[in-house]
Amino acid sequence: MVDRGQGVGICLLGAMIALGAIAQAPGVAHLQAPATVEARAHSTATAVFQVAIDAGFHIQSNHPKLDYLIPSTLQIAPADGISVAKVAWPAATDHKFSFSSDPLSVFEGTLKVPVTLKTGAAGAHTLHGSFRYQACNDQLCRPPVTVPFTLRVDVR
């Protein structure tokens, strides 16, 4: 059975789990990078990123229609002979908002962003990248956010 010490342990574990959840930075668009990408040397591989946007919000697409709007970008710094060949953003939605006279090109909901990587020599590599976006809803806009991430690429 559970003794007093184990009971305290359970409580502490619960507190750690809860505080871990709280510690996650609040944001509107939540990026999930693949844990590991496996690839062949001197070839190409695809890393699929997922972005989940909070309900009611949108982020500007990678090609907003107005020059003063901030596009979504996903960048990965070249390293160890690995570089980005293509970022395949999904088709954006043209959405008319109460504050816009013309439809804006935006992303909403959940999107997948496949990124094609050109690989180099074999080895386990860690790449560093960033996802930048700017979100709004009908009433307000959040400041632009840059989310750093790391991507492990195992090249064989």
Next chain:
Amino acid sequence: MSNPPAKATAWNWVIIGIVLIGGLLYLAYSRRTMANTPAAVAATASAKILETGNVAGRTAPAWTLEDVNGKPVSLAQFAGHPVVMDFWATWCGPCQIEMPWWQQLQEQYKSQGLVIVGVSEDNSLTDVQKYLAKNPINYQIVWDNQSIGATYGTPFGLPTTLFINRQGKITERVMGLEGKPELDKAIRGIL
């Protein structure tokens, strides 16, 4: 009194543990789901003007910023005037709905000393300059350059507007797009 059986005591701890875990997870969940609402921001205990709860009656902290030509502009210059501080950015669509209204209201209440200050939260002064070249504004625009945050904090979202009376006290803070009648009413409250 007799001591409770050891088995019952152990189960008590299990129940306490489950209740605490549940409570903490609920707290974490509610914090995450509320994190993007103005109410969540208002609920924080921060004392900064743009981040705390009720700011009515607080003295607007002093600031000195620069206009788009590099000329210093300070809140102290407008002592004795009713002042509207509108935090905006070129990338903020809802802000641009309000801007023509601010221009109309500035004109309407100019004779009563109203000063409207648009505080740009853009990262780049060039962006603001380009925007204003295309969209001339008849009220004061200053560029924050991320310097006002020390005293005012960071706005949860834009537009965020502060209404400051002639005594330098904040009467109201409005977050998000409002209708022109509501903005007009708030202005009449500081004249």
